[in-house]
Amino acid sequence: MSNPKTLAFAIMDPPFESARSTTFFRLLEIAAGRGYNLNVFAYEGGVHLSFEQQKAHGNGVHGTDVETEHHPLPKIWVGEIIATAKKNGGAVNWVNCGLCADERGIDKVVEGVRRGGPADFWKLAAASDNSLVIGTR
Amino acid sequence: MSSFMLISSRDPFECGDTENFYRLAVDLKTGGSDVTLFLVQNGVLPARDGAENLALRQVVHSGVRVVADEFSLRERAVGRSELADGIAAVSLERVVDALAAGAKTIWH
Numbered sequence: 098m099s100n101p102k103t104l105a106f107a108i109m110d111p112p113f114e115s116a117r118s119t120t121f122f123r124l125l126e127i128a129a130g131r132g133y134n135l136n137v138f139a140y141e142g143g144v145h146l147s148f149e150q151q152k153a154h155g156n157g158v159h160g161t162d163v164e165t166e167h168h169p170l171p172k173i174w175v176g177e178i179i180a181t182a183k184k185n186g187g188a189v190n191w192v193n194c195g196l197c198a199d200e201r202g203i204d205k206v207v208e209g210v211r212r213g214g215p216a217d218f219w220k221l222a223a224a225s226d227n228s229l230v231i232g233t234r
Numbered sequence: 235m236s237s238f239m240l241i242s243s244r245d246p247f248e249c250g251d252t253e254n255f256y257r258l259a260v261d262l263k264t265g266g267s268d269v270t271l272f273l274v275q276n277g278v279l280p281a282r283d284g285a286e287n288l289a290l291r292q293v294v295h296s297g298v299r300v301v302a303d304e305f306s307l308r309e310r311a312v313g314r315s316e317l318a319d320g321i322a323a324v325s326l327e328r329v330v331d332a333l334a335a336g337a338k339t340i341w342h
Binding site: 102104117131227232 | 275330
């Protein structure tokens with residue numbers, strides 16, 4: 098793509114709690130498939146999305162093992178979004194709020210995610226063609 | 235003309251503030267802007283014919299483009315034929331299109 102768009106997103110929802118994080122990933126997947134550049138600022142609970150130590154599990158109530166349960170892990174989706182964007186000529190600049198990560202003990206994240214601060218969202222938005230803030234309330 | 239993409243993710247029956255968001259859409263349209271109200275997640279529930287949400291009907295009648303995320307509809311077993319007049323099922327791609335085109339995009 099000769100002149101790809103750059104879009105910024107802010108997300109504060111953790112995984113496994115709200116449909117907002119699912120819709121957020123759906124938006125990223127579409128944009129990454131188009132080869133857009135993506136600037137992501139994850140803050141508050143949103144820093145959990147890229148937490149490297151997420152683990153799949155079985156479900157004793159349903160009697161399923163890990164393989165059968167095939168539990169979705171957002172950390173994998175983060176990696177796939179980054180890979181999809183790269184494959185299509187785009188790039189993902191994913192910033193986790195460092196304060197938010199420290200508060201929650203999020204000290205290990207997947208490759209391609211870096212630490213930053215709230216001012217980074219302003220920088221990311223200023224460097225983008227458009228922005229979407231997915232607010233929790 | 236300014237363009238707005240308003241994303242409504244909440245059912246007005248669970249969040250009273252949703253109807254204020256609908257009114258924002260109407261006010262922007264009345265002011266001369268091009269406005270799309272995109273219903274997603276539980277926000278698609280009042281799009282059902284029979285939900286009889288007066289505030290959403292007023293949005294449709296105001297000339298605001300009202301669309302519902304087809305994925306969210308499928309998740310909630312709402313068929314296209316069950317949508318109220320003036321509301322179309324569309325892909326989430328519509329939101330990315332709006333962002334790429336520079337529309338002011340607001341999430342509620």
